[in-house]
Amino acid sequence: MSGVSFVAGCGLGGLNTWGCGGSCRWLASPKNASEATMFIKKAADEGTGLYILGGGSNILVQDGFIDAGVISSRAMDALEVHAEKGGARIEASAGVPVKKLLALSLDKGLTGMEFLTGIPGTLGGALFGNAGAAGCSFAPIVEWVDTVSFDGVSRRWRSEDLVWKYRTCPWNGERLMITRASLRPGSGSREEITGNIRRFSALKKGQPIGAKTAGCVFKNPAGDSAGRLLDLCGCKKLRVGAAKVSESHANFIENSGGASAADIYALAEMCRKRVYEEHGIVLEYEIKFFGAF
Numbered sequence: 001m002s003g004v005s006f007v008a009g010c011g012l013g014g015l016n017t018w019g020c021g022g023s024c025r026w027l028a029s030p031k032n033a034s035e036a037t038m039f040i041k042k043a044a045d046e047g048t049g050l051y052i053l054g055g056g057s058n059i060l061v062q063d064g065f066i067d068a069g070v071i072s073s074r075a076m077d078a079l080e081v082h083a084e085k086g087g088a089r090i091e092a093s094a095g096v097p098v099k100k101l102l103a104l105s106l107d108k109g110l111t112g113m114e115f116l117t118g119i120p121g122t123l124g125g126a127l128f129g130n131a132g133a134a135g136c137s138f139a140p141i142v143e144w145v146d147t148v149s150f151d152g153v154s155r156r157w158r159s160e161d162l163v164w165k166y167r168t169c170p171w172n173g174e175r176l177m178i179t180r181a182s183l184r185p186g187s188g189s190r191e192e193i194t195g196n197i198r199r200f201s202a203l204k205k206g207q208p209i210g211a212k213t214a215g216c217v218f219k220n221p222a223g224d225s226a227g228r229l230l231d232l233c234g235c236k237k238l239r240v241g242a243a244k245v246s247e248s249h250a251n252f253i254e255n256s257g258g259a260s261a262a263d264i265y266a267l268a269e270m271c272r273k274r275v276y277e278e279h280g281i282v283l284e285y286e287i288k289f290f291g292a293f
């Protein structure tokens with residue numbers, strides 16, 4: 001427990017990629033699963049809410065005060081790579097940045113993680129939301145995932161215990177923190193891996209690079225693209241305060257400077273309403289919410 005970071009009344013605006021939102025009751029940054037379990041139990045004892053924060057690249061944090069504890073996984077960054085015949089076994093803690101895993105692909109000649117090209121955040125966040133691109137995600141290479149439930153129970157899940165669906169939490173809404181996972185990428189040639197990275201990188205063309213966003217706001221509805229529907233409804237022209245729909249990709253909302261979470265939410269709801277009114281489709285949020293909206 002020595003050296004664990006704990007801050008009472010902590011601002012969350014600097015800890016998410018939209019750069020907005022208010023503060024929480026406390027923010028803890030444990031370094032391992034047992035320290036994390038202690039804070040999970042603290043939140044349960046206090047009877048307040050609890051949120052788990054990874055890289056903050058897919059969340060909208062409420063303005064003002066959130067009466068909840070937040071556990072950040074960022075200090076849980078242990079990473080071990082064991083070479084094996086035909087690939088490797090990687091054991092990584094939840095806070096390992098996925099960029100590090102992508103770098104390992106090139107460094108060690110490992111295939112199966114190239115879909116992470118251009119995706120920010122942590123391993124825990126990516127597993128929780130089943131992040132991916134072009135139908136690829138961690139699902140085929142996950143061996144097991146360790147979690148601690150919000151009532152303090154630890155469990156190891158084998159990949160086959162989990163339901164891997166497009167941008168859907170494999171735990172079916174269960175309240176838990178991912179602490180560690182084992183991945184088994186295969187081995188690949190440098191040409192194969194760089195070719196895949198180039199292919200995933202090309203998919204990012206047209207997305208607003210460098211702007212303050214949280215990635216795609218909405219999931220793609222079956223057989224269609226949320227960005228296409230939003231564009232058809234003229235959403236690219238919409239803004240609320242300093243929140244504006246990206247001119248390059250209608251499924252991204254940019255904080256163009258000083259937007260509040262309320263601005264971003266109002267704009268997202270305005271877009272959602274337009275798509276429903278013009279196409280009869282209810283877009284489902286891909287982003288997750290901290291606090292009340």
Ligand SMILES: Cc1cc2nc3c(=O)[nH]c(=O)nc-3n(C[C@H](O)[C@H](O)[C@H](O)COP(=O)(O)OP(=O)(O)OC[C@H]3O[C@@H](n4cnc5c(N)ncnc54)[C@H](O)[C@@H]3O)c2cc1C
Pocket residue numbers: 017051052053054055056057058059073094095118119120121122123124125126127128129130131132133176177178179213214215216288289
């Ligand atoms: C420029 C940009 C491009 C993006 N491109 C893509 C893309 O191509 N594909 C894609 O899928 N996403 C994309 N995203 C969205 C985002 O990067 C991913 O969803 C990412 O995996 C979120 O990880 P994170 O660590 O930032 O999670 P956070 O944003 O911190 O959290 C997201 C959710 O996961 C939960 N969570 C985080 N860590 C844990 C944990 N250890 N245990 C339990 N729950 C946890 C949080 O409570 C929250 O509900 C993009 C985002 C940006 C800003």
